[in-house]
Amino acid sequence: MKQVPSSDEEFQKRKENDYPDVESVRKYALCNSKGWGLYKEGKGFYPDRVAEQFKDDMPEDEIKAIVNDCDEKTKEETDDERCYHLLKCVMSTKLGDHIKDLVKRLE
Incomplete structure (x- = not known):
């Protein structure tokens, strides 16, 4: 994967849980998701x-349903776009609320 520099403003927004739809943020989301073993390119x-x-935090079946529902909405996009839009979709759900709480606890 090619490196895409991030501006200071984009980096600060990520720290505030604000992920603008720009190449550096999409690549960041893809890199982290792959690194954590949660995302497979092309899949x-x-x-x-x-x-x-x-x-x-939640029943496994409910989590899987959220991920599958979000995945259905993002089939035609490149991996960085797909991963980004999946992340944005998931973060707008009950699961996203749990993830945000976890991130806050870890800060």
Whole structure:
């Protein structure tokens, strides 16, 4: 994957849980999701792996349903766009609220 520099403003927005739809942010989301073993290029997110990560916060079946629903909405996009839009979709759900709470606790 090619490196795409991020501006200071984009970096600050990521720290504030604001992910603008720009190339550097999309590549960042894809790189992290692949690094955590949650995303497979050409396939999308692994619902089972996402559910495993957050099963203490929500029922696994509910997590898988959210990931699958979001995945259905993003089929035609490139991997960085697909991953980004999947992330944005997931973050707008109940699962996203749990993820945001987790991030806040880790800060």
